[in-house]
Structures are given as C-alpha cells and as structure tokens.
Amino acid sequence: MDETQLRLDGNAAGGFLQEILAQDATSMRIRCHGCGSVAQVGAQPLYMYPGSPGAVLRCRACECILMVVVRGPGRLRIGLPGVTWLELPEPSDVR
C-alpha cells in the first residue's frame, strides 16, 4: 500500500474523539507543544494503519506527535504527549 494513503486528517478521528469529549473535536483548536503552532484538529495529519487499534495525530507544521488514541477491549485510551492545550467551545457557543 502506498504510504501516502495512510495519512488522513483529524476529521477521520472525529467519531472516537467525540466519544471522549461528547462534542465535536474536529473544529477545536490545538496547540503543538513542540513548535507552538495552532490549528484545528481537522486540519492536522492523522496516521492510521490497517488493522491497528488506534491512530496518531501529528502537528502539520513540525510533524511531532500531538495525540495518540488506542482502543482496547472495553476501553479507549487517549495520550496527549505533544499538546499544550486543546480549546473547547463553551456549551452555549458550539462552533
């Protein structure tokens, strides 16, 4: 398989991030701890490998790992090794 095809974007993680955050994550802004750049989750590259139980979200500017999501039996683990902050909208002001 062509490696390029494995690079998706944060939109593809929208479903399982919404499981955790109970609201849309793709429109949230996220700041990279490595380089300081800020972009929406949907605009960041996401790597998913066939048959793997999770995905890796990277910074589109410096490629460092922002977030790792792994699914196991009966649980979902989210790692945020490269995130300074994730900005959630107030419930009354979604989008």
Add this chain to the structure above:
Amino acid sequence: MAGTAVQRRLTWRLADVVGVVAETLRVRTLRLSVPGWPGHLAGQHVDVRLTAEDGYQAVRSYSIASAPDGAEGLELTVERLDDGEVSPYLVDELRVGDQLEMRGPIGGYFVWDAAMGGPLLLVGGGSGICPLMSMLRLRAARSPGVPARLLQSSRSLEDVIYRSELEGLAAGDPELQVIHTLTRRQPPGWAGRRRRIDREMLAEVAWPPRERPLVFVCGPTALVETVAGSLVELGHDPALVRTERFGPTGG
C-alpha cells in the same frame, strides 16, 4: 440548528436501507432512514460499523451526500475499494430492507452552511465529491446566489459521480460553474481538461486570493495535499482552505 447537530453524545444507531441508486460502475448511493436522526450539516460524516459472525468489527467513515433537509434520514455515496473491508459489502451486497449500524453526524471543521456565504470553491477527487455535493445541494435549496465553483477530478466521464444532477444544477444557475477534469480517459471530442489537478489549473479555476474564497478540498490524500499546497502557494489564506483526506483505513 448548528449546535444541536454538532454537540451530541454519539450513539450507534440502526439505519434502514430504503433505497439504492447506482451512480457509476463502482459507486452506489444508499438512502438510509434513521429514526430520531438529529439532522446534520453539509460536510459532516458518519461512522459505519460492520460486525462479522466471529465478532470482528470494522469501522469506516463516509461523508453524508444529501443536504440537510429536515428528513429523518440521509444519503451516503460509497465507492468500492477492491481490497476494502467495508465498501464492497456496501456497494455490492446491501439491499433495500437491510439494516446498517452507524453513528453521527460527526465533524464541525469540514462544514459549510449558508450563513458562511462565499464565494465557494469546491475541489473534489473521485468520491471526494460526496460532502461537496451536500454543500451544493444545500446551496441550491437555501442560497443559490452564493457564487460557487466545483472542480472535480475523475478518471473518465463514466466515473463522474452525480454527472447529470451537476449538469442540471449548473444549467439553471449563472452563479454555479462545474468544471471537470478527466485524468485517464476522455471521450472523443472532449474539449475539457485532461490531467490531474495542478497549480496552473487551480490558478485558472479559482477566484484570486484577494476575493477570499472559502475552499473545501476532499479526495485521496495525494490530491488533497497537492491542491491545498498549490492554493497556499498561489496566495490563498491557509485558514480559508479546509481539507478532508480519505483513504483505505479511514475512520
């Protein structure tokens, strides 16, 4: 309306297949009825989950192709990937009367609604047209005055999804332009574009950056990255270029 569609705990639901339409040899539209469907925004997607007899599950994301129209249902347009785990079942096996497990709507980044206005530049590759079609259908229903251009890349004329509907939309609408490029095979006498989308083509088709078009690009990763990178090189504000990549592992 936007709030209710975006802010919602996701639950798996059973959708009833109430219609199927062959779009091309490899692409089929599924009309789904979903009791209690909360509505969606143009550009959002759903996750579809298939469970094998041994319990193995596969989840994939599919963009919603129908416009938000208040109906308790939606349409997905699915392209068969020959070695895919999910799409061959959706394209070849699923019948009217079957049920499908899905959850959604999902997404708030790759979304357009009429209040955002335009001009609207939509760039699609293959079945990447699906979320763009939802936007065009919404625009036709709610705000036909918004200037819009669709640049659609397909392998051949037979592979153009929604070809006759797009012709119909553009024929009656001076503010909508539909531009096709056919990358592999062109019919005799084809006067249109015949190569992959590149910077030169985008410079011809797109509004100049000073008009600040809202851009939505959806397709395979290579196409999306070429288009987004070229538009930024041409001077478009990266914040106005929204992208959605799809691939065989999506979702």
